[in-house]
Structure formats: C-alpha cells, structure tokens
Amino acid sequence: MSIVKNDLADNSLNDPHRLLRNMIDQVPDYLFVKDLDCRFIVANEAVARIHGFESPDDLTGKNDFDLHDASSAARFSQIERQVIRTGVAMIGMEECVVDAASGKERWLSTSKVPLRSANDTVVGLIGISRDISARKRDDFLRDEQTAILEMIVVNSPLHAVLDRLVRLMERQLVGVYGSILLLDDGGTHLKHGAAPALSQEYCGAIDGLPIGPGAGSCGTAAWLGESVIVADIASDPLWKNYRDLASRHGLKSCWSAPVLSHDGIVLGTFALYSARVRHPEPAEINLTQIATRIAAIAIERKHAEDKIRHMAYHDMLTGLPNRSLLTDRLTQAMLQTKRHNPWVSVLFVDLDNFKFVNDSLGHTAGDELLKTVARRMENCIQPTDAAVRMGGDEFVILLTDLPENTDAIAAAMHKIRAAILEPMIIRGREFHITCSIGIATYPQDGTDAETLIANADIAMYKAKEAGRDGFRFFTPELNIKAHERLALHDGIRRGIAQSEFHLLYQPQVELEFGRIFAVEALVRWNHPQLGLINPNEFIPLAEETGLIVPLGEWVLYEACKQNKRWQDAGFEPITMCVNVSARQFHDQNWTSRVMHALGETELDAKCLELELTESLVMRDVNEVIATMEELRKVGVSFAIDDFGTGYSNLSALKSLPVSRLKIDRSFLRNLVEDDDDKTITAAVISLAQKLNMKVIAEGVETHEQLTFLRENHCDEVQGHLFSEAVSSTEIGKLLQNQQSRSGLAPA
Numbered sequence: 001m002s003i004v005k006n007d008l009a010d011n012s013l014n015d016p017h018r019l020l021r022n023m024i025d026q027v028p029d030y031l032f033v034k035d036l037d038c039r040f041i042v043a044n045e046a047v048a049r050i051h052g053f054e055s056p057d058d059l060t061g062k063n064d065f066d067l068h069d070a071s072s073a074a075r076f077s078q079i080e081r082q083v084i085r086t087g088v089a090m091i092g093m094e095e096c097v098v099d100a101a102s103g104k105e106r107w108l109s110t111s112k113v114p115l116r117s118a119n120d121t122v123v124g125l126i127g128i129s130r131d132i133s134a135r136k137r138d139d140f141l142r143d144e145q146t147a148i149l150e151m152i153v154v155n156s157p158l159h160a161v162l163d164r165l166v167r168l169m170e171r172q173l174v175g176v177y178g179s180i181l182l183l184d185d186g187g188t189h190l191k192h193g194a195a196p197a198l199s200q201e202y203c204g205a206i207d208g209l210p211i212g213p214g215a216g217s218c219g220t221a222a223w224l225g226e227s228v229i230v231a232d233i234a235s236d237p238l239w240k241n242y243r244d245l246a247s248r249h250g251l252k253s254c255w256s257a258p259v260l261s262h263d264g265i266v267l268g269t270f271a272l273y274s275a276r277v278r279h280p281e282p283a284e285i286n287l288t289q290i291a292t293r294i295a296a297i298a299i300e301r302k303h304a305e306d307k308i309r310h311m312a313y314h315d316m317l318t319g320l321p322n323r324s325l326l327t328d329r330l331t332q333a334m335l336q337t338k339r340h341n342p343w344v345s346v347l348f349v350d351l352d353n354f355k356f357v358n359d360s361l362g363h364t365a366g367d368e369l370l371k372t373v374a375r376r377m378e379n380c381i382q383p384t385d386a387a388v389r390m391g392g393d394e395f396v397i398l399l400t401d402l403p404e405n406t407d408a409i410a411a412a413m414h415k416i417r418a419a420i421l422e423p424m425i426i427r428g429r430e431f432h433i434t435c436s437i438g439i440a441t442y443p444q445d446g447t448d449a450e451t452l453i454a455n456a457d458i459a460m461y462k463a464k465e466a467g468r469d470g471f472r473f474f475t476p477e478l479n480i481k482a483h484e485r486l487a488l489h490d491g492i493r494r495g496i497a498q499s500e501f502h503l504l505y506q507p508q509v510e511l512e513f514g515r516i517f518a519v520e521a522l523v524r525w526n527h528p529q530l531g532l533i534n535p536n537e538f539i540p541l542a543e544e545t546g547l548i549v550p551l552g553e554w555v556l557y558e559a560c561k562q563n564k565r566w567q568d569a570g571f572e573p574i575t576m577c578v579n580v581s582a583r584q585f586h587d588q589n590w591t592s593r594v595m596h597a598l599g600e601t602e603l604d605a606k607c608l609e610l611e612l613t614e615s616l617v618m619r620d621v622n623e624v625i626a627t628m629e630e631l632r633k634v635g636v637s638f639a640i641d642d643f644g645t646g647y648s649n650l651s652a653l654k655s656l657p658v659s660r661l662k663i664d665r666s667f668l669r670n671l672v673e674d675d676d677d678k679t680i681t682a683a684v685i686s687l688a689q690k691l692n693m694k695v696i697a698e699g700v701e702t703h704e705q706l707t708f709l710r711e712n713h714c715d716e717v718q719g720h721l722f723s724e725a726v727s728s729t730e731i732g733k734l735l736q737n738q739q740s741r742s743g744l745a746p747a
Ligand SMILES: Nc1nc2c(ncn2[C@@H]2O[C@@H]3COP(=O)(O)O[C@H]4[C@@H](O)[C@H](n5cnc6c(=O)[nH]c(N)nc65)O[C@@H]4COP(=O)(O)O[C@H]3[C@H]2O)c(=O)[nH]1
Pocket: 506, 521, 522, 523, 534, 535, 536, 539, 552, 555, 578, 579, 580, 581, 641, 642, 665, 698, 699, 700, 701, 718, 719, 720, 721, 725
C-alpha cells in the first residue's frame, strides 16, 4: 500500500501530464487525439502497438493513409472530417479493419467526438476504439449455428448443411481446413460428406476410406469411436498409407473426431487439417466438439427422414416396395417404353394357400411365409423389374423392357411360379405354396398404371376361379365383364347399405316323420329399378368382388337372429342352414365373424349349420378342415352342398367334420327316367351313411322322386314338393302347424 502511495507521490501525482499518460497507456482500448487534418497528436500505447510502433510518439503527425490501406483510410478519414466539420460526435460505430501487415480482420467499436478549444471552436477530435473481434466471432458463430439448425429443420440437403458447417469452422479457426466423412451403408467405409476447402482430388482419394486401425486419423477415429490427433502426418504411423497423398496437398496435421449419434453409434468423422505441424488449441477442440454435435443432428435427421420415406414406399414386413411406389415405377417404365417401344407387364400374384398357414400356424408363421415368397420373387427378376407387395398375400411383379411378344413374359412367370412352389419348411412342416397369376401388358391392356394393375387383378381373379395354381392373360372380354360387374358391384354395395336384401327360408324335412327339422336361408335382392333378383344373378358377382363378405355377414346375422326369434316365440328349436361361399370362408376373420353373430343373436351354435360347396371343400382340404374344426368345437355343424357335382376325394371326405351331404338338384331332375342318376343318387346315399353322415336330397318336386328316395333310405328332403323358400312369417305358420299336427306332409 505504501509503495503505491509513494509511487504515485513520486511519479505522477505531482505531474498531471505524466499521470494522464500513465492512465491512457494502461487502457487496453485504442485512445487518440487528432488535429483538424486528422493527424495524430496523441495516441496511447495500444494504438502504437497495433500499428507496430515502439512508442506512441512515433505516431505523431501521421494520418490514416500512413497506417491503413487506401480504401479503409478514406473511409475513416471521411468520418473524422465529418465529425470535425459538423461538431457532432459519432458514438459506438462498429467497423471492420483489416490489418495491413497480417491481413487479419479485426472488429472495432469506435467513438469519435469533436475536440473543442476554450472558446468552443472545434480544433480536432478525440477517438476511442475497442476491439470487439471476440464478441463478433461469438455472434457470428451463434448466428451461423442458428442458420445451420434452421437448415436442418427445413430439411435442406445434407451436403449443403455439412458444407456450411465446415465453412463456419474454417472462418472461426484461421489456417485450418475441415472435412466431414460419413459412414457408408455397409458400415465398413467412410464416404465423402463435405470438405469445401480441400481439393477434389484429395476428397476423391479419401472417399471410401476403410474404417480400421491405421486408416489415417479419420478411419482410426471411426474405428475407435474416439478423437484421434495427429500433429505430424509425416511421421505418424496411422498415416503410413496416406502420407504422400497428404503431403502432395500440403496437409501437415489432422485432428479427427467421431460424429456420434445420440446413442453413441458412429455416424462419420469431423476432421480439421492444418498446413502446419501442430497440436490443436483448446478453442479448436471446443469448436470441433460443437461442430460434431451439429453434424450428428443433421445426419441423424437425414437418416430418420430416409427411414420415413422408405417406410412410406415399402412394405414393413417384406421390405418390398409397396403399392405407392408401384404406381410411380410403372408410370416411369411406361414413359421409358414410349421412347424405346418394348412392353411392360404387370403380373398380379395371389398366393393360394396362405390363409391355411396363417390360420393353422399363426401369424408369425404366415409372416415368415410372406417374407420367403418375397425373397424368392426378388431373386427371379431383373434389377430393372420390381416385386411389390400390395397387401395381404397379394403381390405385383413389374416386368420392364420386354420384347414385343409374350414368350419372355411367360418365361418370367413360369420361373416365378416355380420359385414360389419350391418346398418351404415352416415350423418344421413342409409347405408347397401355389399361386394364381393375372397378367396385363402395356400398351395393349392399358395405358395408365391404375388400369394395368386393375386388369391384371381381373385376370388373376379369373385364374383363381378356374381352379387356382394357374395363370391368365388379360383379354378385353374380361374387361367388358369387369365393367358390368362394376355397375352391379356398386349396386350390391348400395343395396347392403340401404337394406335392399331380405331372406326367405326353405324347410328341410325328415323323410321318415315329415318333420321340419331345419330351414335353409336364401337371400333375395329387392332392386329399386330391376325388382326382385334371384341369388344366382348376383351371388357369383358378390363372390368375385369380395362383397359376399359383408353380404354374407349380414345373411348370417339375420338368419341367426330369425332362428332365435322362432325359439323365443316358443317353437321347438330347428337348425338354420346358411350358405357360405369360398371367399367368405377364406376371409381372415371368418371364424370370428360366425362366433360374433352367434354371440350377438344369442343363438345356440348347435342350431346353426353352414353349407359349403363341394368344390370349396375339396380345393384346399387341409386348410378347410382346420377352419371347420375351429367352429365345430363350439357346436356349429357343416353340410356339403351340391354333392356329386365336383370331384370329391373320397378319402378326404372321410376326414371332414361334416354331418350332412346334400345331393345336388341336378341328379333329382331326371331321377325317374335316368338310370345313371338313379345309380349315383343311391350310391351317394349309401356312401354318406357309411361315413356316418346324414344325406339330404335337394330339389324334390315329385312324388316319384320322393318314392325313390324313400326306397333308398334317404334321410331328409328339401324341395318344392314340400315348400318353396318362404318368408319368416310363413315358416312360423308351418312350425305352428307342425307343433299342433306333428309333421309336414308333401303338398
Ligand atoms: N327348381 C327348384 N329349385 C329348388 C327346389 N328346391 C329348392 N330350390 C332352389 O334351389 C336352391 C337351393 O339353394 P342352393 O343349392 O344352396 O343354391 C343357392 C346358393 O348357392 C345361392 N345362395 C342363396 N342364398 C345365399 C346366401 O345367402 N349366401 C350364399 N353364399 N349363397 C346363397 O344361390 C343359389 C340359388 O338360390 P335360390 O335361387 O334361392 O335357389 C335355391 C332354392 O330356391 C325345387 O324343388 N325345384
């Protein structure tokens, strides 16, 4: 304390001039006074130092043109002259000054005020400048970071974001060159990301750099997941294989940091190169950390975006392109074709027995099957073709660049069918999956993606109808039918919504006692324009278009409800027989629909019998048995309708959980005069009874037919001889009569 006091007393306090000199030299800001010609009169040591003078006195008499480049000097001088001329101070002006010797930029905040004499005349100016370069750098860093983050938010291309990030680093750190490398798809190499200041040749040479120990700073940093600092490339063993390359480009040191995802996965590297052999400064390390974090955000965002785009255009399960991508690819293929004239074909593929695997072995097994089929399809096609999953067990194969004949299409199709048919082991069981294929070809079968796909679908449906495991080329006739179907299809859909359907019931009678033990539900359509339509006219279409599923569900529900109503009205319980078409039966939710209808209507399952056609049952016996068993367990029984019209596999018939065979009407028609029909009918009756099934003859119209059936011990009959299909009220009356008279006699 006393020393300070003495110093002040000795040196300064007695000499105000010296005191002031001391004061202004201690200030880190630049202080100066200039005369009316803008020449220095006084300056502090800071001003002298920055201009490379030993002493502030060396500045006396100099002006800005002696110290700065011409344009900066002119700028400063103009402002100073204005302050002197107007007498108005200029406060806190920010200006950028380029150091003449080093070329370095400095930012100053400068105030210049007029210097006035005792009589208030302006005699010069006083200036004070503060170096605000550090603050300016921080501002710039913050603004640039914000701008880069905004670029990430608005999904700017990744290379543009990384490029700007590297440039930001290069502006902040003088004499370094940045480089970002990205992990490639295989995860074993680094590919070029951004390096705006490095030569193309250098970037090209390190594009595809392997990840591993000894692969330069970046390959090693990605390998270790840690920063790698190489101060001297020329001597560091990590650079053994890349030394000459770096030297050719004047790169002496390289500090690389891994770019890590939020959960620590290496996404790439961020490297800074220097043209001098040196270690990084702490500030450089800090900035690199900030930059790697921003790079990680940008890369992760891009990955997420790629994933979302992939998910939007691909099927999650099989990884195949989905319907949205198909439309795009098909449209592109057609555009290409317009230039070169080859054909483009759409193969609509539907697996025949997928439901069986799915239902019997569960969804995981079904998924496995679909994935295997997808891989097999992919292996059969050219890189320019596409295998697409449309949903469920439906696929489309797009064949492009085909010669103008069907040979190549047929060859590709047979290859696909054969590949799918290869045995498939799922859960230890061997499966042979068949498929039905419909083919439509551009330009003859359609000139837009939607039409081609729809026509291939129509052709596939025809192939399926013809007995599965087949294929069908689209023809215009199919299309005409398709249009008619479309109109009717709309009608059926509207009819369901507007309750235009109703049910009639036809009694089924025990031959021995004449008792109605069951009724068959038969649907009718009361069309608003066409009047009453019989099921033969619309059921096949409803089956084709899939509308049989909602229609059949309504029939089932209505029939169960009606049967319960009769029981609630006090009639003895009878069986309700409901026709089930193949499409309904194969629908994924079929069993649960039946259970739901029973539950909702509270009908005892024992009072429901489902009639399946012989062809439905025999087509996929194993699959059908599995579904039937599920329902039989709860009490539902089954009958085979139209028996004798198909080609029954008799051994399969034995294993079916069926309680009744229905002899088809066609055998009854000429029964009396046709010996063959007599033989067949008698054989069916005997066969059914040997298999412990009841047998019912359908379409009984005459007493002669009835006598024959009786003589041959047929159990039950249904036909106009007893009753046509009638309303629920009529059935109520018949049941009422039966209860009072016990039995329905032939008319
Ligand atoms: N000539 C003559 N015909 C007789 C005689 N007895 C019964 N029929 C008719 O034979 C058909 C018997 O039904 P189906 O074989 O199951 O044949 C049914 C069935 O395959 C289908 N169908 C009817 N309703 C439904 C339904 O709700 N769902 C499904 N999937 N198919 C249905 O439509 C077909 C025709 O039904 P319908 O026109 O009601 O015709 C009924 C019935 O009216 C007879 O003595 N003489």
